[in-house]
Amino acid sequence: MDAKTGEMSGCPFHGDGGMRGLLGRTNRDWWPDSLQLEILQQGGRSADPMGEDFDYCEAFNALDYQALKRDLTDLMTDSQDWWPADYGHYGPFFIRMAWHAAGTYRTGDGRGGAGSGQQRFAPLNSWPDNGNLDKARRLLWPIKQKYGKHISWADLFILTGNVAIESMGGPVFGFGGGRKDVFEPETVYWGTEEQWVDTGAETRIIPDEGKALENPLAAIQMGLIYVNPEGPGGNPHDAEGMARDMRETFARMAMNDEETVALTAGGHAFGKAHGAKPSDTFGKAPEGENLHTMGFGWLTDPEEIGKGHITTSGIEGAWTPNPTQWGGDYFRLLFKYDYELVKSPAGANQWQPIDPDPEDMAPDARDPSKKVPTMMTTADMALKRDPEYRKISERFRDDQAALDDAFARAWFKLCHRDMGPKVRYLGPEVPAEDLIWQDPVPAGKQASDSAVADFKRAVLDSGLSVSELVKAAWASASTYRNSDHRGGANGAHIRFDALRNWAVNDPEELGKVLAKLDELRGDISMADAIVLGGAAAIEKAAKDGGYDITVPVSTGRGDATEDQFDAESWEPLEPFADGFRNYLRTKASVKTEDMLVDRAHLLGLSMPEMTALLGGMRALGAVSKHTQHGNSIGVLTDRPGVLSNDFFTNLLAMGTVWEVVDESGDEEFVGKCRLKGDVKWHATRTDLVFGSNSQLRAVAEVYAENGNERKFVDDFVKAWTKVMEADRFDLEYAKYH
The missing domain is CATH 1.10.420.10 (Peroxidase, domain 2)
Structure with missing residues (x-):
């Protein structure tokens, strides 16, 4: 078992030995009676109603961005009779919506995240952890309808979360648009369990039984975004296990300890949890509800809507006495009081401060004249009970500016981690600062035709074989994954020891090839040289077979520096x-x-x-x-x-x-x-x-x-070029900046 991943031999794949092991339970398994639309796919492709010629980036750039933000700000406090706004403010509700849209991202395979608006579709739209977010999305429909093609649902989810934070005085680091919607569920392995978290699914980490969280999963139970807030397997007394689960799941979503603490505290500075009634008092999730509910799920008695009887997590109460105002109350209360274990009205485990002062009580979500106790979940208590989390929490308690900055940055990372290189970000609020997790690459310069021709001749005269050159180019470019747009040939990261020494790369051979290419390349970037070397080899191989071809290569790639390379974050990209x-x-x-x-x-x-x-x-x-x-x-x-x-x-x-x-x-x-x-x-x-x-x-x-x-030769060259050029967002997005 791999000590770091908890996997046998580090294998990221589990299951029954077939494709089911990569897919787990599918929507058809969960909802066998749901309408099946696969028969309408044409040539294996589903139709995009916007058409192949639609350019979302161009449409986004034509958006009246400030008008949209004003409309979203107004929505935060606009009353809607059909769904209650806690404390008269939808801000916390929309923060949760954005968080849960982005929080499915996992580093193992780069899948999940907010990049395509998947929260609209099963299974995510019906996960227990996403309870009642169908209402949040429906509240946004009039705004989405108004701005139409100029804002995707995927972008709207995240921007609305940002506006919600700003409207309550919270810090925001920035926003990058450009997420294009898709119109069907993406194929993602979410696990093999046959039950959701609230119907008896087992936790995915049980050390006593030798059970580890399998790759590439990141959530601790089926139907959760992160961890069970009541504790491992619902056990509130397992303080060590709670911290372990948080550390493992957040790390698999690209967050370190400081980011984990900042996100937990920052997110819980707003709003409340809902557990006023047991879960058996509401209906099915959206995907399994009756036709006439029009996509709504988790429905309660219509007469009680707006009276506070909303159940999602089962935990009940606010974390702070000021649930719609950013500040330091979360940590102040966490450390000011001792907490006792109590049950919510829905029967969930939660923690309540002992003998709180009146000023530290929270207003009732519907009646501000009433005061109710605040609460903490078992996950919140981990920030106090775990030694490492506690050090960070105490620092944030004593330094509000540090918390402000850490939360803003962690939130930005949460919402943008799956977008890939910064050049893909659009809009007036893209931060100028380059961040290490964005895999920054310096701008390259195009090589002249004569320089390329001279380099190719030198490479073919160097003694390097066709096989060696092709393997080196593939090793560099094939690190790309279109799930989170990481990897690829741009940056020449393959020359760093952490990647070069992957077993799949035959390190000794690759090192020899890279050294020779570096010797011959002159003013051509190393990133371009690696790709050009592969192209030269393929052209020679085709000529030896009787075909005179040219392998297209667009030069202009840059070379990342060691300071721009986070080796640890690249570990999940190593192919099993x-x-x-x-x-x-x-x-x-x-x-x-x-x-x-x-x-x-x-x-x-x-x-x-x-x-x-x-x-x-x-x-x-x-x-x-x-x-x-x-x-x-x-x-x-x-x-x-x-x-x-x-x-x-x-x-x-x-x-x-x-x-x-x-x-x-x-x-x-x-x-x-x-x-x-x-x-x-x-x-x-x-x-x-x-x-x-x-x-x-x-x-x-x-x-x-x-x-x-x-035909084979031509098709191979086209497919090869597609992989070599897959990460050239610097070219693709140049016209949008």
Whole structure:
């Protein structure tokens, strides 16, 4: 078990051995009677009602930003008869909405977060932790309707949270727009449990049973954003476990201890929790409710709406005596009083100050003439009970300016962590400061055509092989993931030891290649040199196969400095498996071919693109040396280094029979001549799936057909270029700034 991740061999994949292990329970599992719309997908794609030509960034830049903020500010205190505003202010409600939109982000695979407005769709719209946020989103509908295409739901969620904080005197670091909506649930693995947190789901960390939080998950139970506020498994007396759960889950959402404390205290400076009645007094979540509820869920008796009987977490009460005003009351009360364990009206465990002074009582959410005790959750108490959290909390208690700055920065990080490079941020409130978690990269400069040509010639005369150059370029660019837009070739992060030494990169070989490229590159950036080296190798490989091609490369990448590189934050990007290089660290419970599909998805590849890329990488000999057969496994060609469709023709050849290598555990195979019985090829599951899976075989057959040799070369180059250019947001977004 990995001491840092709690995983067997660090494996980020668990499950039943198939794609189910990557998906967990799907919406169809949770709500089998819900309307199924997949049949309307055209060619595997769902229609975007805005059309392919719609440019959201351009539309956002035309937004009357200040008018929108004024309308949102007014909404904070505009009365709505159909849903009550605690203390006459919707601010805390909208902060929770924004927090829960962004708080699904996890570092393990970069999925989750606020980037596409997923809170509108199942399962997130029906998670127990998102109870009644359907009303928050519906309160925003008149504003969304007014501004239309100029503000996405995804941006609106986060901007509304910012405005809510500002309207209550809280600190805000900035806002970056540019999140484009999608119109269907994204495929994300949220876990395998068959129950939600409020219906008996087990906690995901039980040290006594050797149970650790599996990667890439970050929440402690199914249906939660972070932790169970009542304590591990609902146990309020497990102070050590509460701090452990908080530290683990927040770390997996890219937050350190200081950010965790600041976010917890800052978020709980506002509003209240709702547990006035037991959960069995309200109805189903939105996705499972009756048709006539029009998308609302968790409904109570209509006669009680507006009278305070709202249940979400089950915990009841405000944290401070001033729930709609930013200040230092949270920490002041936390340390001023001893707290006793009590039950909320809904039966939840919570903590109440002993003998509070009248001025430290909170107003009733509906009747300001009444005073009620404040409360703390078990999670709040961890900031006092855990030694490390306590040190930070005491510092914030004594230094309000430090808390202001820490909360503003942590909130900004929470809401923008999944947006990728800062160049993707739009709007008048984008902070000027570059932050380390944004993976800043200095601006590069374009190389001249003559410099590129001279460099390519020098590279091909350097003694470096096609395989070595292609592998180096892939190692750099394939770190990209389109979930949170991290990684990629820009910045040349691959040259830093933390990445270069990943086992998948064959570090000794990669180090040799990088050193030679650095020697030859002249004024060309290292980031460009790595990509150009791969392009030169592919052009040579194609020419050796009889095709004169040019691999497109847009130069102008910059080189990140060591000061701009946070090695620890890059650890989750190390691949456990990379089918394109035929790399697998160790056998996992999820099939290797499923991990290939998952990686292709993170690279934004289609099925044909994935197929062409893998076949081309094999032909070029660009495979890992990690397996027992080294750099021959999966290279189904007698002329490695030549860009050809040999992988497909030999994989599908009728004269070859495949047998499993017994000691490989069903991971490696030998291909033997059907007549003579001699071994011709070595391959993995990742290779053979292109002959065994009916859909992948259908694509592979296209590339193996006579007459499609040039098509294969062209398709490989297009897919290769897509990966190499995936992170060129500096070019894509230049016109918006």
